[in-house]
Amino acid sequence: MDFALSEQAVAVRDGMRELCSKFGLDYWSRCDAEHRWPEELWAELGAGGWLGLAVPEEYGGAGLGLLELAVAQEELSASGAGSAGAFLYLLTPGFGGVTLTRHGTDEQRRELLPGIAAGTTQTCFALTEPDAGSNALAISTSARRDGEDFLLRGQKIWISGVQRADWMLVVCRTTPAAEAGGRTRGFSVLLVDVKEAQAAGTLEFTPIPKAGSRIVQSNTVHFDDVRVPAHRVLGEPGAGFAVLWDILNPERILASASAVGAADLALRIAVDYARERTVFDRPIGANQAVAFPLAQVKAQTELARLMAHKAAWLWDRGEPSGHEANIAKLTAANAAWDAADRAFQTFGGMAYSEEYPVARLHRDARIAKNIPVAEELVLAHIATQGLGLPRSY
Template sequence: MSTVSDDRTALRDGIRETVTQIAARHPRAEWLELARAGRHLEGMWQDLADAGLLGLGVPEDRGGAGGGLVEMALLMDALATRGVPTLHLILTGLVHAALVRHATPEQFERFVAPSITGAHRLCLGVTEPDAGTNTFHLRTTTRRSGEGWSISGQKTFISGADEARHMLTVARSRELSPAEGRAALSLHMVPLDAGGVELQALDVEILQPDTQFTVHLDDVELDPGSLIGTEGGGAGAMFDALNAERILAAAMSIGLGDYAVAKAAEYARVRAPFGRPIGAYQAVQHRLARAKAHLEAARSAMYDAAGAYDRGEPAGPRCTMAKLLGSEAGVEGVDAAIQAHGGYAFAAEHDVVTLWPLVRLLCVAPVNNEMALNTIGERVLGLPKAY
């Protein structure tokens, strides 16, 4: 049985307290205003940086705030529970997770240190128009060029590319990959202000203050220090990043579900069209209670998986289970809140249905829940491959 040190307990208490203060300065109303205007959470992001929270998961002796994926998840959970999550925090956490384990000291100073202070942002480039779940069949390719590399290809659904200085990019290594079949993958930090990079904004019907992009890469020159890990050996670092991403996505979904259920419970205590609060009726109360129970169960699974990741245990299947349970619980919570509010759920002043697209997205990405079930069936239950 694992125990939590006094230092980490104090860190977690500090995260909760600091998020409460930051969310009070940057409430849900501001989040909605910025999202509807297509603007970013600049003020809140800088407050997170100034409080040291962007350094969670980075060792203190390397300039971070300490802790691990558990603490990063706690930060996302706390923000989402207050209705002010940001996809960019998922990106920061997952890229940091990969770089803490695989970057050289020089790369760490170049890419991670400025991200901790808020001076630079980072994003992830994996998904392509013809390669979503099947990463090993992507088409973005690197080739050796002088002392470094050149990269060409296309990435899509890239959150926050307009704010990021570098994109941790998964690509096929031309010289090391077979003509057919499973590619040898390399990870490079691609500067998004370099020649040959073009950003194309996507019109995505999700209310949130992080814009999605297609990123076109046309013979972008990369220096030798861009390669994370070894050439052709990037799969391990990629899965370190993707497992962290699944935990942070679960934390966002669980937090949003909690936010929705709390709103619905407050509404159900005062809404009384027949003389009694609707929360007194089992049809309303039980659905919210069940959603809350499922959210807490998913939260426990999420923190358990994050703890396994932090301890260096093989955590892939547990992270996948946590993402599956967290996304389903979040959807259940928001759906229960919509039903409890009735028609008022669709009124802008009540801010309920606004939660639905974002929480529903988390059943599709990162990794859709059908593929999550395939992973659990094959790797946990030992069943034949189902796709």
């Protein structure tokens, strides 16, 4: 077994580290305080080819895999973004680039992948509904045929990045459940032209006030007979769950990579402070009550990194990776939260001051335990798929 990153992955890691060093903690704290997308960094990522790492070379990308994309995500989050940095690689390179590369038609790839690789075309993903969160089988958003088109109607919630997106990948029912012939049949993934639907008055969205991850807005989205040409279906109509799993597993893997990077960042900040802060004539890091919890977080983080890399490696090889992606998500989210929480405790009362980045990292890390899937459902999946226990859902 070889645990070393490939030369390509090492080059990605080192290149991202160098680029992101120009956008440190203060930059990310300003973006958070101003509730704005990191436009300057996004422009450099696009110009340097960092958004097209997993896009085939024929469409302007680097032709690498999900592992290299995860390594880039890890470095970006560790550079100062923390958990919120996940959105830069999830929304467009992940949801758009990875999905279209695997499931898009030649026409869809030619139309969208070059812009995705350059950062000039942006995407988002719409699955969750008010009455269908973790249970995707319960979604009610539907699309009915109207000649050569589909008419999309329904509501989604917690859809991030709509404001910036050119295209939205929407999971919907195209066959009623009673007629579908199976629990996972009758679903489709549609490519919706966001700007065109807005102009037609058939797509509206409303931002949701959030406690964290303020660099991107999350929204409630309403579809009122959005017209979607049939050639904008991803994969086969009615067989959208095959596409959906290839969206959800990379989502979990990239979210895990971001959480690992966020844990590295929080740990680095806490360790630096523990070395410098002197109480009773010695650094507080000399006290085992401070040092041991930080050491525990270091161990957690390294284990989570290994599982995130393994899950990405499996996915790139076309092997089953859902079990590993879920374990990576669970362990990385807990590592990010524990790292942020221990950083908060290490800083003491000063952690509550916005002068330091600890409060931002703390509130951003907490949501990773709930999204993109709640840890309780991850545990249920591990229990049934990994241990063979009876299903609870």
